[in-house]
Amino acid sequence: MKKLINAVPDVVKEQLEGMAAAHSDVLKVHFEPDFVYRADAPVAGKVAIISGGGSGHEPMHGGFVGMGMLDAACPGAVFTSPTPDQMYEAAKAVNSGAGVLFLVKNYTGDVLNFEMAADMAAAEGIPVQNILIDDDVAVKDSLYTAGRRGVGTTVLVEKIVGAAAEAGYNLEQCADLARKANSYGRSMGMALSSCTVPAAGKPIFELGEDEMEFGIGIHGEPGQKRMKLVPADEITEMMALEIINDKAYTRTVRELEDGQWVDKSLTDEPFKRGDKVIAFVNSMGGTPVSELYAVYRKLAQVCADNGIEIVRNLIGPYITSLEMAGMSITLLKADDEILRFWDAPVKTPGLRWGI
Amino acid sequence: MKKLINAVPDVVKEQLEGMAAAHSDVLKVHFEPDFVYRADAPVAGKVAIISGGGSGHEPMHGGFVGMGMLDAACPGAVFTSPTPDQMYEAAKAVNSGAGVLFLVKNYTGDVLNFEMAADMAAAEGIPVQNILIDDDVAVKDSLYTAGRRGVGTTVLVEKIVGAAAEAGYNLEQCADLARKANSYGRSMGMALSSCTVPAAGKPIFELGEDEMEFGIGIHGEPGQKRMKLVPADEITEMMALEIINDKAYTRTVRELEDGQWVDKSLTDEPFKRGDKVIAFVNSMGGTPVSELYAVYRKLAQVCADNGIEIVRNLIGPYITSLEMAGMSITLLKADDEILRFWDAPVKTPGLRWGI
Numbered sequence: 001m002k003k004l005i006n007a008v009p010d011v012v013k014e015q016l017e018g019m020a021a022a023h024s025d026v027l028k029v030h031f032e033p034d035f036v037y038r039a040d041a042p043v044a045g046k047v048a049i050i051s052g053g054g055s056g057h058e059p060m061h062g063g064f065v066g067m068g069m070l071d072a073a074c075p076g077a078v079f080t081s082p083t084p085d086q087m088y089e090a091a092k093a094v095n096s097g098a099g100v101l102f103l104v105k106n107y108t109g110d111v112l113n114f115e116m117a118a119d120m121a122a123a124e125g126i127p128v129q130n131i132l133i134d135d136d137v138a139v140k141d142s143l144y145t146a147g148r149r150g151v152g153t154t155v156l157v158e159k160i161v162g163a164a165a166e167a168g169y170n171l172e173q174c175a176d177l178a179r180k181a182n183s184y185g186r187s188m189g190m191a192l193s194s195c196t197v198p199a200a201g202k203p204i205f206e207l208g209e210d211e212m213e214f215g216i217g218i219h220g221e222p223g224q225k226r227m228k229l230v231p232a233d234e235i236t237e238m239m240a241l242e243i244i245n246d247k248a249y250t251r252t253v254r255e256l257e258d259g260q261w262v263d264k265s266l267t268d269e270p271f272k273r274g275d276k277v278i279a280f281v282n283s284m285g286g287t288p289v290s291e292l293y294a295v296y297r298k299l300a301q302v303c304a305d306n307g308i309e310i311v312r313n314l315i316g317p318y319i320t321s322l323e324m325a326g327m328s329i330t331l332l333k334a335d336d337e338i339l340r341f342w343d344a345p346v347k348t349p350g351l352r353w354g355i
Numbered sequence: 356m357k358k359l360i361n362a363v364p365d366v367v368k369e370q371l372e373g374m375a376a377a378h379s380d381v382l383k384v385h386f387e388p389d390f391v392y393r394a395d396a397p398v399a400g401k402v403a404i405i406s407g408g409g410s411g412h413e414p415m416h417g418g419f420v421g422m423g424m425l426d427a428a429c430p431g432a433v434f435t436s437p438t439p440d441q442m443y444e445a446a447k448a449v450n451s452g453a454g455v456l457f458l459v460k461n462y463t464g465d466v467l468n469f470e471m472a473a474d475m476a477a478a479e480g481i482p483v484q485n486i487l488i489d490d491d492v493a494v495k496d497s498l499y500t501a502g503r504r505g506v507g508t509t510v511l512v513e514k515i516v517g518a519a520a521e522a523g524y525n526l527e528q529c530a531d532l533a534r535k536a537n538s539y540g541r542s543m544g545m546a547l548s549s550c551t552v553p554a555a556g557k558p559i560f561e562l563g564e565d566e567m568e569f570g571i572g573i574h575g576e577p578g579q580k581r582m583k584l585v586p587a588d589e590i591t592e593m594m595a596l597e598i599i600n601d602k603a604y605t606r607t608v609r610e611l612e613d614g615q616w617v618d619k620s621l622t623d624e625p626f627k628r629g630d631k632v633i634a635f636v637n638s639m640g641g642t643p644v645s646e647l648y649a650v651y652r653k654l655a656q657v658c659a660d661n662g663i664e665i666v667r668n669l670i671g672p673y674i675t676s677l678e679m680a681g682m683s684i685t686l687l688k689a690d691d692e693i694l695r696f697w698d699a700p701v702k703t704p705g706l707r708w709g710i
Contacts, residue, residue: 018650192357232369323680
């Protein structure tokens, strides 16, 4: 295992210490339980947006803490769900009284632990809501997930809902916007290489010299198929068409209503000609931005050919899988409300503009 | 070779097409000869800042074209100097009449070709100056270079001098500031893995499973030594001390004076206790930002122990070597003038704040 680390058990802690040292103007880090939170939290009158999940996807989520995005992020061990006490303590630290929105990627452990944290926060009198992100069109049900996995759309929802909270949206409005933005987003990923979780010390799967994994998840979960590596244009077109041609997707999610967990049936409507989108081309970590531009070039062509207009884009390593080589594509339908909040200023270590 | 590419001869062209498609609000791309330039160039009354070099280091340089940084960037083939006609045509495209400053990384091919381009531009009546960036303390003289190589300081100088040009500095003032900022910056790099130039199709060097290359250049040039991989703290301390304890460095550079190339003897003064610095921890490409934070944590300690105060930082993949795993550290002494221009707004695909 070749990594810039010290003792394996200290990996996450030392990365958080580095973030705290580098970005003290933007964020602070609380240890035991671990969470990253805005240096100026709680922000008076503002709904607090909190996310979290296993480490190893940096800059997501800790790198998105700051003005206009997250109030707190709760990192688990690498590729491991954070525990409920992390989200609970983070909620107490950043709640201004306006309540807390948990943005939860759809992995079984994350979902359960965020639900438990919501119960704990609610018992403390903190207004709270959990919104699920489940945007990966590659597979229904996988290694760690019932239903679609939460992937690239997470980054976009955090930006959009973070800006809405900054602009004064209340908890219900933030939850409605998060639910909508998630329903507007679809993603798919692929890998050229595996990655190594420090605690395991060896690659989490093997790929042949001429193979790629199509439809991979952000923890190396198997995708749709293992196939021979083909040119970037072909890969990009396959992925873009999976996203663009994806049918309506209906599933049941658990959300809080008047303090009770209720099952709701939600449907993501498919893309249609004339849609405007935010296009997000993401590196899994080991793929350089130069290759992402080759992908974006083809993605723009495929979108145009299918009557989809890209009105904004984000290109780079934002939701990664350690040093895995590969990339993911996310398209998120952009209406006026979403564009307004996408364009709003943001100041975090991982995403910054307008300030 | 596992990369997201199509035909090897099209790699750079297609990446540039992707950039043009993604960032039309900021930049345009001219083909044959290839250069990236500001969408609003020439900017009336402003000195134009131009850099360039081999491709494969993205986002540098093309990703730094935009308001507050570069007016144009000239990409060669991967790890290959651009040709003089690229810089010459770029200069003509972005010169507003206030002249052109070439920022040149110290590699023999780059230096010669930028000098030739300067001669061509001067013959056309364009006021022009070449400033050399040579900040790598790892080795004196290497595979492609007489003297120190130009590495991480390049990114910082492009930001600082770009902001100064935006603020109205004239050509001589921009050149003076670039010379000073370069003399204030020192860098060192290391690699955990090699990288593969598409045209070669195989790794440019081999490293054993437990080996690292200490003092590596951005084209995989050999460093100070090949050694057994040690913990991140140890690597960071070794690199930081090479930089902090580096002695005064004197060399001869060729610059234009009244239209004639003259040899000038320049000396970079060493760091001293009490210095404020911008600290830049850079990924060579394949190393994720999480590991850079572990490095930054230790770097901050070593700086503090040596009386060096980090007042700004930049952490991420900014001057890369394709997918190489590894990192570099740059410290640049920050006086008031440098901090003023570091903090100024910048809007490029690769670096953005304040706008």
